[in-house]
Amino acid sequence: MKKFFILAAMALVTFSCQETELQEPESMKPKKIIVYQVFTRLFGNTNTTNKPWGTKEENGVGKFNDFTDTALEEIKKLGVSHIWYTGVPHHGVIGDFPEIGVESDDPDVIKGRAGSPYAVRDYYQVNPDLAVDVTKRMEEFEALIARTHKHDMKVIIDIVPNHVSRHYEGKNNPAGVRDFGADDDKTVEYAKNNNFYYIPGKAFQVPISKNGYRPLGGEKHPFADGKFDENPAKWTGNGSRLAQPNFDDWYETVKINYGVSPDGKKDFDELPTGANSLDWKAHYDFWQGKDVPDSWKKFKDIIQFWLGKGVDGFRFDMAEMVPVEFWSYLNSHIKMTNPEAFLLAEVYNPSLYIDYIRKGKMDYLYDKVELYDTLKHIMQGHGSTDNLAPILEGLKDIEHHMLHFLENHDEQRIASPEFAGNPWKAMPAMVVSATVSTSPTMIYFGQEVGEPGAEMAGFGQPSRTSIFDYVGVPQHQKWMNGGKFDGGQLSDNEKALRNYYAEVLNFTRNSPALMGEYLELHSFNRKQNPAYTDKTFAFARWDESQKLIVVTNFDEFQSVKTTLKLSPELVKEWNLEKGERVIKEVMFGKKKTTLRVNENGADLDLILGPWESAIFEIQ
Incomplete structure (x- = not known):
């Protein structure tokens, strides 16, 4: 524990200096994008009851208005450029809202009491739970957009094109917009312009629960009767074609039809040869006059609605389950409205990355199954940094498009026993994740203060902060400090952790080298240097104005004491002059060391403690 407090003290001392030192003119472009994902319903909740399956009256619920000017300014101080407000569109939720004529959803087809944000019930409204005055819920969200922009940050929300709530009900459609399924031919399994897939002749049946699960934890509810009226049954969101899906299926949702028949035939035009090399304007031109399926048009209209509200970008859920041609159509239309729109997609199949970036015109994809999973294994003590270099090499052509993260709403909290x-x-992994490429970096609210996600909230299980339940987030609440947003209830060690994140993110946001070139030094040192182990990772980053050496030590117990060698390739690229010079660290503890350049190459002496990182600048 002593080591942790030494790190904490170091982070506290250095951040106060570094924040001033690294300021640079706003005109310097480009800059790294830093995304702060926040689960909107949980952010402002100060209630600490955390009763399993608790109601919002018992456990509390956060509001749009909790994102005060003070809160937003403190988020910005982390280095954040974009806030992803998760769970904004009106999704299924248990509870009536008589003021707006909205009846409770059915617990038999809702996960949790507060509902999944990925089972959207009405795309033209916001979740009424998030409003102080539900009759003015959209106005409250519009005010939040304006406040966020006032603090010079962009707004991202979720769009879920693959599926919608089983109880989709478009009560707020703009004039002329027909609801999903309103014009479907329900007598057939599939038709090009049907919005859903059907199972003719069969009614939907609620899945058989397992492990003793009961909706709302067994609480009595007039709709919790094991039944849900849907006849004919629709395909379930994850593609299940059963009238009674399995309990592990996404049974609270139904799949959207994009003009792909059950046997895989596409009822729309294919993209032209060479489409992956065409820009979004050419893609937009290609789709003009084409007969596209009705679902394409509906989502285009939804996106344009939110762009009109001032939303700056979107995170697209399970994008790989929707044909890439649709993304070409949708994203090119988005860029015609806002060329700077931020488009992030959840794609987990590496073989699809290039298509969804170059054909689908996504700006960014999750780097989950390669970089995140590898860093997680290393952090847990059973992975090797030798695995990082080939991953980064394999992604080098699309590195800018692969968003990096160590937490999000789907993943385990780092501080949970199940993770680390x-x-x-996480500190060495955070440094690598944030500095190794030009791609955006994302953190999840509470990550920066060590939230472990330990609550048994109801449908949500410990190790992940529940997205299905009304729950408080204890570590985050300590930082929130009753609405002061000053970290007043955090321990010194927890404050130091947040300062560490702030230092890393602010440095990466403002360092020109991190939008420049990359060369790994790991492989060279593993071959040339016996004291350099697979718990260390080193690389160089540079542009015309800045040259950096980044080194991290992932070892929990052992210090690194070695001579780091610079590869001949880097010495030539940087045109390093022979001789010795003192170089110093530009983050953290302000270490100094000597860079030696001679006819045989270049090297520098290096000492790093457990979990310590260093970034040296070569003038």
Whole structure:
């Protein structure tokens, strides 16, 4: 524990200096994008009851208005450029809202009490739980957009094109907009312009629960009767074609039809040869006059609605389950409205990355199954940094498009025992994740103060902060400090952790080298240097104005004491002059060391403690 407090003290001392030192003119472009994902319903909740399956009256619920000017300014101080407000569109939720004529959803087809944000019930409204005055819920969200922009940050929300709530009800459609399924031919399984797939002749049946699960934890509810009226049954969101899907299926949702028949035939035009090399304007031109399926048009209209509200970008859920041609159509239309729109997609199949970037015109994809999973294994003590270099090499052509993260709403909290058990274990991974490429970096609210996600909330299970339940987020609440947003209830060690994140993110946001070139030094040192182990990772980043050496030590117990060698390739690229010079660290503890350049190459002496990182600048 002493080591953690040494790190904490170091982070506290250095951040106060570094924040001033790294300021640079706003005109310097480009800059790294830093995304702060926040689960909107949980952010402002100060209630600490955390009763399993608790109601919003018992456990509390956050509001749009909780994102005050003070809160937003403190988020910005982390280095944040974009806030992803998760769970904004009106999704299924248990509870009536008589003021707006909205009846409770059915617990038999809702996960949790507060409902999944990925089972959208009405795309033209916001979740009424998030409003102080539900009759003015959209106005409250519009005010939040304006406040966020006032603090010079962009707004991202979720769009879920693959599926909608089983109880989709478009009560707020703009004039002329027909609801999903309103014009479907329900006598057939599939038709090009049907919005859903059907199972003719069969009614939907609620899945058989397992492991003793009961909706609302067994609480009595007039709709919790094991039945839901849907006849004919629709395909379930994850593609299940059963009238009674399995309990592990996404049974609270139904799949959207994009003009792909059950046997895989596409009822729309294919993209032309060479489409992956065409810009979004050419893609937009291609789709003009084409007969596209009705679902394409509906989502285009939805997106344009939110762009009109001032939303700056979107995170697209399960994008790989929707044909890439649709993304070409949708994203090119988005860029015609806002060329700077931020488009992030959830794609987990690496073989699809290039198509969804170059044909689908996505700006960014999750780098989950390669970089995140590898860093997680290393943090847990059973992975090797030798695995990082080939991953980065394999993605080098699309590195800018692969968003990096260590937490999000789907993943385990770093501080949970199921992941790392100690939030400081993430620090080397955070440095690598944030500095190794030009791609955006994302953190999840509470990550920066070590939230472990330990609550048994109801449908949500410990190790992940529940997205299905009304729950408080204890570590985040300590930082929130009753609405002061000053970290007043955090321990010194927890404050230091947040300062560490702020230092890393602010540095990466403002360092020109990190939008420049990359060369790994790991492989060269593993071959040339016996004291350099597979718990260390080193690389160079540079542009015309700045040259950096980044080194991290992932070892929990052992210090690194070695001579780091610069590869001949880097010495030539940087045109390093022979001789010795003192170089110093530009983050953290302000270490100094000597860079030696001679006819045989270049090297520098290096000492790093457990979990310590260093970034040296060569003048």
